[in-house]
Structures are given as structure tokens and as C-alpha cells.
Amino acid sequence: MSYKSEDLSIPFGSLVVVTGANGFIASHVCDQLLAIGYRVRGTVRNNNRAGWMLPFFEARYGPDKFSLVEVPDMAASGAYDEAVIGASGLCHVATPVMQSYNPHEGIPIVVNGTLNALEAAAKAPSVKRVVLTSSSTAAASPQPNKEFLINSNTWNEMAVEAAWAPPPYEGDQRRLDVYSASKTQGEQAAWKFVKEQKPDFVLNAVLPNANMGTILSIEHQGYPSTAGWIKALWNEFEGQEDLKFNPPQYYVNVQDNARVHVAALIFEDVQGERLFSFAHPYSWNDILAIFRKLYPQRKFLEDIPGLGEDKSVVANERAEELLKRLGRPGWTSLEESVKDITETLI
């Protein structure tokens, strides 16, 4: 690798806190941090449910590298104060699964959780770096066939307006808008906090689109979040018909996304940036073509008509440059990212 420990914002061996550690993205952030020589303390809502992570990471990286602390409610005042003590870095990845279509319920949990993470970091003198996992939806929702630019000045004001519109609070689109607004307003609250409070740490945000790729423990994590989308398509959307109309958007390999988080945490020159973990656009039909190529004997759905394509142009060069600095050739292909999941389905 082309960098030395003494040139990094936090040296190898330092302790990094990762919130929501057992989630799809966060578990890979833990894995990548451990792989390059950091110690990790994961926060989880329930120690018992996430207990599998302790032997899992001990088997990979040896004893005393990974630990867990319980934070049952990220929105509770002071939620992360104890968890960050002694840490050099914090990756705030945790975000609740949206149960509610009501913006008054869903959005404040995300905003409060984000502010709690930043306040805890600001109070802990050891914390030099904070990375916030935002979302592609904090910049823009997918808009098939429309040409537009996404860069560090792009915010999903459309979703915020739609999410806070008067009731009724129902329907898949409303739930998606509430989720997107929670990520938009959560990230905006983070930048505002840093601007106003001027804490001693550096903040960076990572905005990933649909994560695909290997799952660390199917036994314990199932097919979490967007990894479940591939499984749904494989199963011809049985019981998940709503996913059929998922618009085309960008994918990112989940391990690449985790590496972008690591880069945002450790590289001295990455300061106050919004990093776009967007590899390339895809649609369901691109994934069906990969299924047919990889498994010619099997039968899959016919192409879905009228999906359109994602024509947005995203400022993702910086994130890819950071991946290369971490020794990768660039974004991992869609085929490889899909195959990591389908190989577990056959």
C-alpha cells in the first residue's frame, strides 16, 4: 500500500467506534477497519442478537481487536457518550429501519441519533475523525430517464417536501420519501453542527447508493437491506411484488463502500467532504442479464418492460480515487457484486 501509518489522521492500532455494527454496511466497515489494522468497538441495540460478531471477528483477526457495547436507543440524549470514550475515530452508520410513514416519528430519530453521535465525539478529546454514513437519497431520489448532476451541493429537497406534506401518511412512495428526508435532514444537521460548534474533529460524509456484494454472516444477518433485492429478483419477486418497480439507480459493492468509509476516516487530505459511493447505474434487466450469463441452465424472469435507465451524472471520481489509494483497481463490477450473493442462493 502506498501510505504510511504516520501520515494518517489516526495511526494503525487506534480504536474506532462503528455504530449499528451488525448491519450490512456497518459490519463491512468493521471488517475493513480490522483488516488494515485498527481496533473496533461496535455499538448495537442488543448485545445478545449481535453476539455472533465477537467470535466471528476473533476468528478472522485474533483476540481483543473487536468489542461490542449496547446502545439501545440512539435518539436518547447522550446515547453515544460512553461508547466513544478513548476512541480516535467514529463511523456513525446506524440508521433505523423505517417502520413508520409518519415524518414526525421517523425523521427525528435519525436527526437525533446523528446529533448524539457528533455531540459525543465533540466531548471526547481523543476523537479526531467522524464519518457519517449518509445516503444517495440525501442528494437525490432515482429519476429514471432524467439527465441531471449530483455533486456535493445537491440535496434531496424534493423528498423533504414530500415527506412533510400533510397526511395521510401511507403508501410505498411516502415511506421512501420519509426515509430519504431522514437521511437528507440527518446529514444537513451534521454539517450545521460542525459549522456552528467547530468541534476538534474532522467530519466527512459517505453517500452510498444500492449496496450489493458479499454478506459476512448469512446465518446471522440473513439477506439484509439491499442484498435482499437480488434475492427477491432471483425469486421472481415472490411475496415482494413492490420491489419489481424499484427504479434503476446506481449500485456500489458493499466492500468498496466500506473502504470509502475507511479512507474518509484515515486520509489526512479528506476533510469536510461528501463522498459518493456510486459505482455505475444498473436496472433490474442488467441484473437479469447477469443471472442468465452466470447460470445458463436456470430460468429467470423475462426482462421487465419500461424500466428506463438512470441517466444522472454523479461526482463519484473522488471516492474511486480513494479506493485506488487503498489498493483497489477501482469500482468492483456489478457482475462480481451480484455473484457474491447468487452463489449463496444456488
Ligand SMILES: *[C@@H]1O[C@H](CO)[C@@H](O)[C@H](O)[C@H]1NC(C)=O
Ligand atoms: C429528539 O431530541 C429532541 C430535543 O432533545 C427531543 O425533544 C425529542 O423528543 C427527541 N426525539 C426522539 C424521537 O427521540
